[in-house]
Amino acid sequence: MSEVLLSGGRVVDPNGERAADVRVLDGVVAEVGERLAPGAGALVLDASGAIVTPGLVDLQVHFREPGREDAEDVESGARAAALGGCTAVVCMPNTEPPLDDAAVVEAVLERGRRSACDVRAAGCITKGRAGRELAPLGELYDLGVRIFTDDGDCVADANVMRRAFEYAAALPGAVLAQHAEDPALVRGGHMNEGEWSARLGIPGRPVEAESTIVARDLALARLTGGRYHVLHMSAAQSAHLVREAKAQGVRVTAECTPQHLVLTDEACATFDPVFKMNPPLRSRADVDGMRAALVDGTIDAIATDHAPHPPEAKEQPFEEAPPGMLGVETALAVVWTTLVEPGVVTPERAFAALSWAPARIAGLDADGHGVPIEPGRPANLCVFDPSHTWVVESHALASKSRNSPWEGWTLTGRVRHTILHGRPTVRDGALA
Numbered sequence: 425m426s427e428v429l430l431s432g433g434r435v436v437d438p439n440g441e442r443a444a445d446v447r448v449l450d451g452v453v454a455e456v457g458e459r460l461a462p463g464a465g466a467l468v469l470d471a472s473g474a475i476v477t478p479g480l481v482d483l484q485v486h487f488r489e490p491g492r493e494d495a496e497d498v499e500s501g502a503r504a505a506a507l508g509g510c511t512a513v514v515c516m517p518n519t520e521p522p523l524d525d526a527a528v529v530e531a532v533l534e535r536g537r538r539s540a541c542d543v544r545a546a547g548c549i550t551k552g553r554a555g556r557e558l559a560p561l562g563e564l565y566d567l568g569v570r571i572f573t574d575d576g577d578c579v580a581d582a583n584v585m586r587r588a589f590e591y592a593a594a595l596p597g598a599v600l601a602q603h604a605e606d607p608a609l610v611r612g613g614h615m616n617e618g619e620w621s622a623r624l625g626i627p628g629r630p631v632e633a634e635s636t637i638v639a640r641d642l643a644l645a646r647l648t649g650g651r652y653h654v655l656h657m658s659a660a661q662s663a664h665l666v667r668e669a670k671a672q673g674v675r676v677t678a679e680c681t682p683q684h685l686v687l688t689d690e691a692c693a694t695f696d697p698v699f700k701m702n703p704p705l706r707s708r709a710d711v712d713g714m715r716a717a718l719v720d721g722t723i724d725a726i727a728t729d730h731a732p733h734p735p736e737a738k739e740q741p742f743e744e745a746p747p748g749m750l751g752v753e754t755a756l757a758v759v760w761t762t763l764v765e766p767g768v769v770t771p772e773r774a775f776a777a778l779s780w781a782p783a784r785i786a787g788l789d790a791d792g793h794g795v796p797i798e799p800g801r802p803a804n805l806c807v808f809d810p811s812h813t814w815v816v817e818s819h820a821l822a823s824k825s826r827n828s829p830w831e832g833w834t835l836t837g838r839v840r841h842t843i844l845h846g847r848p849t850v851r852d853g854a855l856a
């Protein structure tokens with residue numbers, strides 16, 4: 425029998441908070457209680473002063489495989505995610521080729537089986553992410569795909585989206601996740617449209633590009649009874665729509681990124697492409713709107729949209745550089761430093777948004793992620809030291825790329841151990 429004992433921590437999970445040691449036997453939580461004695465040969469991991477929580481689940485990562493393994497691959501991305509406390513991630517399908525085909529999806533899942541996280545793949549809604557013809561949703565579903573999206577691009581054609589909702593409604597647990605940006609409204613834009621884009625002379629992408637798509641999709645979800653998820657929601661007016669739809673019983677969930685909860689479009693005044701992403705960083709009012717939506721549960725989950733780019737891609741003028749930034753390794757510490765420590769959200773709310781809410785959205789709770797820490801449950805755990813202070817140095821991150829917007833930030837809180845199926849993937853802050 426292999427035993428791991430997490431000693432001296434405080435458990436925070438969907439059942440609340442309490443001081444407790446956690447004994448793991450052969451990959452399963454065996455005992456939760458105070459002052460447990462280790463068995464012979466047990467691996468004892470120090471959790472004193474730390475929070476023991478279900479492993480984090482990131483609903484939106486770009487591990488660039490297949491096609492751009494120079495920027496990231498499943499193995500390097502999963503290592504970075506484990507260092508960030510993740511035990512499961514969902515890879516977006518905008519790869520080269522895209523994940524619109526069972527063989528390509530199966531190859532990514534196979535790579536994931538040998539990695540530091542449980543890796544799931546989102547499947548395309550349309551063939552080639554071209555927005556016209558539906559991808560073989562049923563075939564991808566049979567491989568375990570539950571999230572369908574053309575992420576990177578919006579499904580612009582309302583009728584295609586309607587057909588996808590109708591098709592997906594017959595697949596239990598399937599959800600359509602939208603990159604909500606109307607392509608016509610964002611064409612030629614490189615940052616949020618507003619005071620800063622006007623001042624900097626950079627063409628903008630208005631918040632209405634997002635909110636009009638969200639409004640349309642909510643109407644289609646209502647019409648079809650389908651499940652809808654808003655990826656990386658960024659605009660306060662989108663949050664209003666989602667809040668209202670939830671109150672009316674529409675089957676909708678939403679996520680927000682750490683960057684959209686913290687940074688504003690003023691960051692683009694540096695002309696540093698590290699701050700370029702889609703949807704773009706928004707105004708202070710939108711950031712405040714996202715925070716309010718996270719607090720009241722309109723936003724269910726925090727996902728990173730981890731989007732690595734090699735240095736040569738980002739070392740271009742702002743308007744030519746590709747959008748996207750790193751996130752998996754820093755998300756929890758950024759949330760802790762900027763939202764939990766200042767009292768914007770409680771620790772429980774933060775962990776819910778980073779673990780058990782996204783696990784439920786992706787159906788990963790059925791595989792033992794984001795579930796209560798109690799006997800009989802699979803041991804997928806994160807041990808987080810909330811007082812460990814560190815400085816983000818992108819060259820020291822496990823990702824293959826370096827485009828972190830948090831470079832040089834002093835963060836409070838760091839993942840000490842990550843446990844996947846009862847085995848440490850991260851031990852004492854380093855890859856195990």
Ligand SMILES: [Zn+2]
Binds near residue numbers: 575655656702703
């Ligand atoms: Zn996207």
